[in-house]
Structures are given as structure tokens and as C-alpha cells.
Amino acid sequence: MxxxxxxxELFVDPAALGKQGLKLIGxxxxxxxxxxxxxYEAKMVQAYDHRAAGVVIKAxxxxxxxxxxxxxxxxxxxxxxxxxxxxxxxxxxxSRALRLPSRWGFVGFKDITSPTNQRTMIxxxxxxxxxxxxxxxxxxEASARREMCLLANLNxxxxxxxxxxxxxxxxxxxxxxxxxxxxxxxxxxDCCPWNKRVTxxxxxxxxxxxxxxxxxxxxxxxxxxxxxxxxxxxxxxxxAELQAELDAAFFVLYGIDRDEVQYILxxxxxxxxxxxxxxxxxxxxxxxxAAYDRLTASE
Numbered sequence: 001m002x003x004x005x006x007x008x009e010l011f012v013d014p015a016a017l018g019k020q021g022l023k024l025i026g027x028x029x030x031x032x033x034x035x036x037x038x039x040y041e042a043k044m045v046q047a048y049d050h051r052a053a054g055v056v057i058k059a060x061x062x063x064x065x066x067x068x069x070x071x072x073x074x075x076x077x078x079x080x081x082x083x084x085x086x087x088x089x090x091x092x093x094x095s096r097a098l099r100l101p102s103r104w105g106f107v108g109f110k111d112i113t114s115p116t117n118q119r120t121m122i123x124x125x126x127x128x129x130x131x132x133x134x135x136x137x138x139x140x141e142a143s144a145r146r147e148m149c150l151l152a153n154l155n156x157x158x159x160x161x162x163x164x165x166x167x168x169x170x171x172x173x174x175x176x177x178x179x180x181x182x183x184x185x186x187x188x189x190d191c192c193p194w195n196k197r198v199t200x201x202x203x204x205x206x207x208x209x210x211x212x213x214x215x216x217x218x219x220x221x222x223x224x225x226x227x228x229x230x231x232x233x234x235x236x237x238x239x240a241e242l243q244a245e246l247d248a249a250f251f252v253l254y255g256i257d258r259d260e261v262q263y264i265l266x267x268x269x270x271x272x273x274x275x276x277x278x279x280x281x282x283x284x285x286x287x288x289x290a291a292y293d294r295l296t297a298s299e
Contacts, residue, residue, distance in 0.1 A: 012036060012087065012088050012089070012090075013057075013086070013087060013088075014029070014057075014088070017029040017036055017088060022034070022036065026080070026082040026216075026217060027082035027083060027084050027085065027217075028088075029088055034090075034091075035090075035091040036088035036089065036090055036091065037088060037089055037090075037091050037094055037128065037129040037130050038082075038083070038084070038085040038088060038129050038130070039085050039086075039087040039088055039089050039129070039130040039131070039132065040085060040126050040129055040130065040131045040132065040135055041055065041066075041085065041086075041132050041134065041135065042110040042111070042112060042132065042134040042135040043055075043068050044068070044083050044085065045108075045110070045122075045124040045126065045135065046122060046124065047119070047122050047123065047124060047155045047243075048124060048125075048151075048155065048208070048211040048212055048239075048243070049071075049076075049124060050083065050124050050125060050126045050127065050212075050215075050217075050218070051071050051075070051076065051081060051082065051083040051214075051215060052070065052071055052083070053068040053069060053070045053071060053083060054068070054069050054071070054083045054084040054085070055067070055068060055069070055084065055085050055086040056068070056069045057086050066086060071083065073234075073236065076214070076234045077233065077234045079214065079215050079216050079231045079233075080215070080216055081215065082215070082217055087130075088130075089129075089130035093130075094128070094129070094130050098139070100139075102128050103128060103220075103224075104127075104128065104144055104220040104221040104223070104224040105125055105126055105127040105128050105129070105218070105220060105221055106125065106126055106128075106131070106137045106138070106139070107123060107124075107125050107137070107138045107140075107147050107150060107151050107154075108123065108124065108126060108131060108135045108136055108137045108138060109121060109122060109123040109124075109135070109136060109138070109154060109172065109177070110122045110123075110134065110135060110172070111133075111134050111135070111136055111171055111172045111173065112134055112170060112171060112172075113167065113170060113171070113172050114167075114169075114170050115163075115164040115167050115168075118268065118269055119160055119268070120160050120163045120164050120167060120172070121154055121155070121159060121160045121163045121172065122155070123151055123154035123155050124151070124212075125147075125148070125151055125212045125218070125221060127217045127218055127220065127221075128220065136174060136177075138150065140185075142185050143224075143225075144221060144224035144225040145201055145202075145205040145209075145225045146185050146188060146201060146205075148204065148205040148208035148209060148212070148225065149183075149185075149188045149200070149201055149204045149205055149208070150182070150185075151208055151212070152204050152205075152207070152208050152246050152249075152250070153182055153183055153250065154182070155243075155246070156246065156247055156250035156251075157247045157250075157251070157264060157265060157268065157288070158247075158250050158251050158254050158256060158264065159180060159181070159182065159250070160268075161264045161267065162180055162181055163176070163180060164267075166179060166180065181254075183253070187200065187253075188200040188201035188204065189201065192249075193252060193253075193295075194249075194252070194294075194295040194296070200253075203249070204246065204249065205225065206227075207242045207245060207246055208246070209221070209222065209225055209227045209232070210232045210238075210242055211232075211239055211242055211243065213227060213230060213231060213232050214231065214232055214233070214234045215231065216231060218230075218231070219231065240284070240287060241287065241291075244284075244287035244288045244290070244291045245291045245295075247288045247291070248261075248288050248289075248291035248292035248294075248295050249291075249295060251264075251288075251292055252292065252295050252296060258289070258292060258293075258296070261288070261289065261292055262285070262289065265285045265288060265289075266285070
């Protein structure tokens with residue numbers, strides 16, 4: 001949304017904001033009606049996690065500027081905790097750049113990646129804020145729940161597998177994303193193959209909202225999606241199960257049989273060893289296969 005090299009004057013450091021009499025509340029600086037929003041960098045997010053890391057600023061040590069500090073489990077479980085960036089941007093500039101009024105937030109993805117990484121496509125929902133050009137935003141006219149279905153599609157292992165066949169370097173450009181086999185919005189009007197009583201939109205978005213609405217700054221998303229309670233407690237085991245169900249669901253929707261699911265999962269490294277800092281990002285093969293078996297057994 002913003003490019004530091006061209007619009008550096010838009011980015012403000014905390015020292016300058018403090019001198020203007022603004023106060024830091026959460027990760028926003030405010031004074032009266034004026035608000036400076038956090039400028040999100042791609043390294044601050046992980047799949048379904050807009051608070052994966054903050055950015056550390058060390059005065060007097062320019063070599064250490066911009067280092068990330070991973071969010072602890074205790075902080076993840078605190079709904080008031082916010083990831084702190086190194087720059088902020090005027091709320092009015094965000095609205096001007098988007099030519100949109102304030103909305104609940106955005107869905108975006110990390111464009112610096114590699115087909116040899118543990119995951120190639122990593123997407124997340126973030127609150128209304130600024131974002132650097134390495135976290136491209138996907139702006140749609142769809143409802144909040146439909147956007148959550150898109151987010152689930154982006155983070156699915158089956159789409160990630162397709163992404164790896166397309167990318168040749170380390171940048172996931174928009175022209176590559178536009179070639180990916182992403183489901184159209186009306187696909188989610190259909191009933192679940194494994195539960196005819198609910199639509200795909202409801203089944204998928206309920207799980208994505210539980211994974212995403214874990215902090216107070218995502219309440220606008222919960223309200224836009226009519227999701228209650230608006231803040232869902234961060235539970236590591238539950239998150240692993242929810243993500244496994246979503247991955248299994250998309251394997252089913254793409255028509256992938258069980259042997260192919262096992263093969264695709266085997267092409268990813270580290271899926272059977274969750275990362276200690278973000279244990280919900282990489283799922284165990286066994287969890288996904290077990291969820292796949294449950295969903296296909298009920299068809």
C-alpha cells in the first residue's frame with residue numbers, strides 16, 4: 001500500500017510522534033481526532049496471525065534496526081497485546097491511498113518467499129492499518145465472511161502446492177497469484193459435502209474467525225462478520241485442529257484423494273514438527289489426514 005522508497009515522508013518514528021503530544025495506546029498513536037496507524041511489515045505476520053512478531057528498534061545501533069521479536073505464547077493469549085512496528089502512518093493517508101472509508105481491515109500475503117521454504121503462500125488478516133509493499137493487500141467487495149474463505153483458501157496446503165509449481169524465484173508477485181487455482185466467491189454458497197446443513201461459507205469462516213479474532217484490535221472484523229464472542233481465546237491445540245480441518249476441507253473441495261493428500265504433505269518440510277515459536281503455523285500430517293478421513297467418511 002505504501003512504498004518506503006517513494007513516500008518516506010509518510011512514515012513517522014515514535015520519537016517524532018511523542019514530540020507532537022500523541023500518546024501510544026496499544027500500537028496506535030492518538031491525539032484528539034488524529035490517529036497514526038501501525039505500518040505492518042510482512043515479517044510481523046504469519047498464517048492466521050497478525051501478531052506473530054514486533055519490530056525491535058535499538059537506538060544507537062543501526063545494524064540491529066528492524067529485527068523481529070517473536071510473540072510469546074503468553075502474549076498471544078493476552079487479547080490486549082499488539083504487535084509494535086517501527087513506523088506509523090497517518091490514518092488519513094491510509095484512507096487517501098485506498099480511496100476507501102475505514103473498513104474492518106485487510107487480507108494480505110507475504111510476497112518474499114521461496115518454493116523451498118516450509119510454506120510458500122502465507123496469508124493473514126490484519127486490522128485497519130498501513131502495510132508495506134512486501135505485504136500486498138487483496139481488496140475485494142465481498143463480505144467479511146467471504147473474505148475469510150479466501151484467506152483459508154490461500155493458506156491451504158493444496159493451494160500452496162500449486163503455488164510452488166508457479167514460483168521460480170523468491171518473490172510471489174501478483175501476476176503469479178492471479179494464475180493460482182483459487183475458488184471463485186460463489187463457490188462458498190454451496191453446502192458442505194460433509195455437512196449438508198451448513199454452507200461452505202459458514203463452515204469455513206467460523207473456523208477462520210476463531211483463528212483470526214484472537215485480539216481486541218480484530219473486533220471490527222468480528223462485528224463485520226457477526227461473529228460472537230468477538231475475541232476468541234488463543235488455544236494452541238485448538239488452533240492446530242482448526243487449521244487441520246481447514247486444510248482437509250480444501251483437499252476435499254479440490255477433489256484430492258487420500259493417497260495424493262499424503263504425497264502432497266510429504267513434499268513440505270517440517271509439517272510433522274511444529275515450529276516452537278508459532279506452533280500453529282505448520283501442522284502435523286497426521287492431524288490433517290485424520291481430519292480428511294472424518295470429512296470424507298461423512299460424505
